[in-house]
Every structure is written in structure tokens, then in C-alpha cells.
Amino acid sequence: MTTASSIAQPSAELTASLRAAARPVASTEPGFVGQDLDELAETIGPATIVGLGESTRFSRQTYGVRERLFRILVGRYGFRALAIQDSARSGERLDEYVSTGAGDPESALAGAWRPLRTAEMVETLTWIRLFNEQHPDDPIRVFGVEPPHAEPSDYDAVLDYLRQAAPDRLTRAESHLDPIRTAHQIDEHVQRHQGIHPGRPFAEHARDALALLDGLPDTAEHRRARAHAQLIVDFHEQSVAGQGGFARDERPSAERVLAWQRETGAKIAYWDGIAHVSAQALGVGSAAGEFRGTGAHLRDHFGTDYVAVAIGFHHGDLGVAQAPRPRPELVDALLGGVDLAAFYVDLRTEATESVDSWRRAPAELRTISGIYDPAKDAEAHIGVPSLAGAFDVLVHIRETSPVRWLPAVSG
Template identity: 70%
Template sequence: MATAAPEIVREWLSANAQPIADTDPGYTGADLDPLIDRLGAATVVGLGESTRFSRQIYGLQERIFRALVGRHGFRELAIQDSARSGERWDEYVRNGAGDPETVLAGSWRPWRTTETVAALEWIRAFNQTHPDDPVRVFGVQPPSAEPADYDVVLDYVRRVAPDRLAAFEAHLAPIRTAHQVDEHVQRHQGIHPGRPFAEHARDAFALLETLPTTMEYEEAHTRARLILDFHENSVAGQGGFARDERIAGERVIDRQGATGAKIVYWDGIAHTAALGAQLGAARFRGTGAYLRDEFGAGYASVALGFHHGDLGMAVAPDPLPDLMDAALGAVDLPAYYVDLHADAPEAVDHWRRGPAKARVISGIYDPAEDAGANIALASLADAFDVLVHVRETSPVHWLPIDDQ
């Protein structure tokens, strides 16, 4: 079990903390140079955040990414989203197809921020000045349903069986809202309509299979299957966050093998950690564990976290004493990073090689239940190579939610 860090650990952290001058992604000072050089030697760098709601964490994630692109030739960005969404990001940054807001309209909700818009615009500008050596983007998840898929199914029903349209709309209307607010978040917020979305999706799919099979049927059937898979594989559909991310890991591995490019991977710390994590009573083996298996020391794992502050949907208090975030908060700096493999006395090495708990704040976070908002790791230093810590956070800026 993880316990509060002893005084010698706090002293070591203070002595080895490298101050970060600015969390703005456009800042180009030399404060991150040693970190960038260390990460630049890797083939794949996982930049994992403890929450997707912090402007400062996102800013540092973006700062590190830009520096790795500019100084060490990283040319691929892997994102936690479906292959379809990644293809739209890629089309924009390579060819200027569409605009960032339109590109993000079909992306996973946490990406729909002005901070992501700025990231896409920066990559697009870089590619315009490096047309023969562009940055590419891809999603680590298989193709999944998007709001437009529901319209394809409904349009087909409207043409071939208009008398059945109301039945389909009764199933599809409530569940398409999951593309704006995840189903498990709807339950947390008390706005869920009641019946599990996967059940609605299964019923709609079964109804479709009873309809006439015209030339357009196959396309409608494909979209309905995507909708069903989306809801059955969601957090709510699977009954929790725990899962095995072998498919996502293989996606990154295969991409690197095919292109030879150096890759930055953006995701949450449970996904980027280089070994499995414990989420409550469930085990989670994330993408990062497969990347460490494949690349060894060529996979660098960075955890970006915070001490306290405003996340927009909630204000997070100081972390509990047994979290690594509490130990990091003992350093009197607004932001810094520390290399977990730097020289250390035996007592510190015992701490960093031992079990740890790290704060993780998702869309269902409740400050009253802060004690459960974390992941447990068998070894801090085996999970992460570098820790980045921000003392106080403020919220990201959300793009408007459309009515799809």
C-alpha cells in the first residue's frame, strides 16, 4: 500500500526539482531543455495527464510536444480517439481540410477545447513550412460511431419503412447524446434518461435487420453496427473504466513500424503508464504497458499532474497524504519536473520503486469522494520516467456544444 512520503523523499524532490517557467504552449524558454533532450532520445513518448480539465497541464503537454517536433524530429501524434477522428485531424494538419472547430465536432468530447484548436493550428502551420516532412496524426482506437451515423440509419428507415421511423428514433435519439456527454457522466450528473444505451442500440440494430435490404442497406447496417459497438464498448457499457488496451498499443506499435517515425502519444496517465494500474477493484492494462514491452527504454512515460485548483466542473482540494501528488506538492514551486531515474539515496529509491497512488480526475469527479479519485501502481518508477507537477490549475476553455 502506498503511504505518505518520508521527509527524505520530500528533500530529494526539492533538491532535484527542475523549475518550469511557463505553462503556456507558446513559451520557448530554456527551462525544459534538459527534459526535452532526455525525452528526445526515445522512439515513443507518452504524455499522460491526471485530468483533461486543466489548462496548465494541457499547456505543458503541448509545450513538450512542440519542442519534440522542433528539436528531435518527432513526426507522429497519437491521440485517444477513434481512427475516423484521427483521420480528420490528419487531413486538416496536412492539407488544411476544413477548420479546427469542424474537425473537432466529431471528436471525443474532451478534445473539443480552444486549447486543442491551438494545437491543430500550430501543427498545420508547422506542416506548411515543412511540406516534405510533415507531422501526422492518428487515433489509437478502432473506427467508432459518430453523430452523422445515426442520420444515415434514420434516413434509410425513412426511405424504406417510414412507418417504423418513430420506433428507431425512440432508440437512437436518447443514445446519440452520449457523443456530447458520455453516458457514465450523464448518470453521474443525474441527466441520464434511464435505460442503458447499449440496450437501445441492440434493439435498433435488431429492428434494422428486419427491414427490406435495398442497395443502401449495407451502408445503414455498417453504421448501425458502429453505433452498437460504440455503446457496448463505452465505460457505461462495460460497467467501468478497467480494460485491456492491447489493440491501442498494437496500433501505435504498427504505426511506428510502418513509418519509422518518432511518436508522441497523448492520453490519461492510466493509459500512458508503462505498467498496469489498479482502478478500485479492477485491473487496467493501458497502452503504455504494451509500448514498454515493445520498445523498452525507447518508450518514455511522463505523468503530468497537479496539486489543487479549479477544473471548471469542480474544484479539487489538496491531495490526500498518501498520493504521490501530495509529496510533489511539498516542493515550493508553481510548476516543475523531476526525473525519477536521477541519482538518489537508498530510502528514496525504495520509495520510487515501491507502490504508489496517483490522482486521476475524470468527468465523474466529485470532491466529496476525492479519496477514490486515483489509480494504484505497483511501482512509481516503473510506471513513469518523469513527473511534471503544477501547483494550481485552472479550467480549459470548451468549444460550444452543438445540438447533434
């Protein structure tokens, strides 16, 4: 775990070195076509898997750079899979749309994890679908890195079963399931942050709903209902609120990526937050245990054939809040000293001994999640044991504006 006192303060040489190494990004708009990212793409394109991580999921600009890089990796370097932080069930719906064109992207995203339900993601899926129509024998696939999660249909299945098999238990089941299905719209830990949580832990409600199936006849319908109820329990127990924080080991997600790569041979772009794509285990915020993300496991397996890119920003409007200038000890503040609206720095290039020492030292980087509070900005960061060990490339954007939420989300 890093502390502010353990992080080397920038020197004039370091600041000058960063300014010299910075490569301008001409546009942060999704879909922009230009040559400004060609040099970066050339250095990361040979990798088998590239982790493209954002420091926040609320920024159109961080999303835009990530999406631009993804399009280049697809078009010039043969990447044919997009791995997203969502459940396998959601990933299957997105893959069905981009593979067949059935339905529309908004419908495919309706059951996706909330941060994915944006107009920007709709544009990405539309582009992937167009690419697949033009390359039917070499399509892009989409998959979720997490195991199958409970969805609203699972709650309905449990209630429908009880309505038929044990109507006297239905009202009690509804009292447990109705409050907690809201977590599929707003995560439980976010509800607590916003002050709209009903009070009792959702995992307890889920376990009580499962217990209402005890003692009923062991039929095929009963077993199916129990399977749905168990998915609900697992979803709430494994949530951030259910686990009591962000510290965890994401080996199962990494195994999902590894399995996909083994089975298809595809080169994969992995989209997630910077904590998840980091090639090293890390600490999150001021009171976290170790978080060993998917990227750390991918680095263990692929070595330098896994590349981690961190896309961050300095300040601006996130829709949910105005993010102030970063604290001076954060990497984001140092990068803010470069007089460019957007740029990237490759941490793998040769450097002087003092600059290389800074790159190998512990570092803190800003992260802003759904529970961000500007009054507690000092807690909004991750700590890595080595900046260059965790990330191969840093992308920095000076000012941000919000993503465009789909109507059901913004409401």
C-alpha cells in the same frame, strides 16, 4: 491494487531529495518558448515514443506543459506524429486539416471526443498546420489510437434507410436512437453522474435499433444500414458505461500506435491520461479491476524506447469543480511540499537506497475525470505497483485553472 497502508510514508530524506531533484518549469502556458524544459527534452527526446499523460483533462496548465514538450520534441528531436485518444475517424479529420489546411480546426474538432474540443487544442492544430506548411516534405501527422467509432452521421444513415425502406419502423428506431446519440456530446457514464441520463442503458437501445433492420430485403442499402447500426452498437457496448467501469485492456490501441510506427518510421508523441500512458498495468479508484493501458503494451514492445511522463497538479479550479488539496498518501501531496509553482522530477536518476526504494514501491496518484465529485475525492486516484516502473518523469503543477471549451461544448 495498492492501498493507503501499503504506501511508504515520506521521510525527511525523501522530501529533501525531491526538493534537490526538482527542476523548475518557468511557464505552463501553451506555446511558451524557453529553456526550462530543454534538459528534460534531452532525456526523453531519444525515445521512439513518448507518452505525455495528464492527471486531468480539465486543466490549462497540465495541457500547457504537455503541449510545450510536444513542440520541443518536434522541433529538436524529429517527432512527426501525434497520437490522441480518439477514434480513427476523428483522427483522420484532424490529420486532413493539418496536412492540407482544408476547413478550420474548430470544424475538424466538431466530431472529436469531448475533452479534445478546447481552444487550446485549436491552437495546437493551428501550430501543427503552420509547421507543415513550412516543412511540406517532413510533416507532422495526427491519428486516433482507437478503432473507428460511431458518429452522428451513422444514426442519420440508419434513419434515412428506414424512412425509405420501412417507414412503419421509423418511429420506433427514433425512440431508440435519439436518446443515445447524446452520448457523442456527453459520455453515458458522465450523464449518469450528472443525473441527466434517461434511464435505460444505451447499449440496449442500440441493439433494439439494430434488430429493427431484421427481416428487410437483403440489398446493398440494407447492408450499409446494418453496418452503420452495428457501429452504433459497438460504440455503446464498448463505452465505460457499456463495460460497467474503466477496467479494460487497451491492446488494440497499442497495436494502432505500433502499426503507425512500423509503417511510417515516425517518432510519436502519445497524448492521453496518466492511466493510459502508464508503463505498467494499474488499478483505478477504490473499486476497479486491472487496467492495462496502451503505455503498458508500448513498454513491453519498445522497452526504454517508450518513455512515460505523468503531468499532475496539487489543487485548483477545473471549471467542472474545485479540486481540494490532495490526500496526504498521494504522490501529488508529497510533491506539493516542493516550493515551486511548477517543476519536474526525473525518476531515472541515481538516488540513495531509501529514495530508490520509495520510487520502486507502490504509489497512488490523483486522477480527475468527467465524473469527479469533490465529496468523493478519496476515489479519484490510480494505483501503480511501482512509481518508477509506471512513470519515468513526474511533472507537478501547484495550482490549476480550466481549459477553454469551444462554444458547442461549454453549452
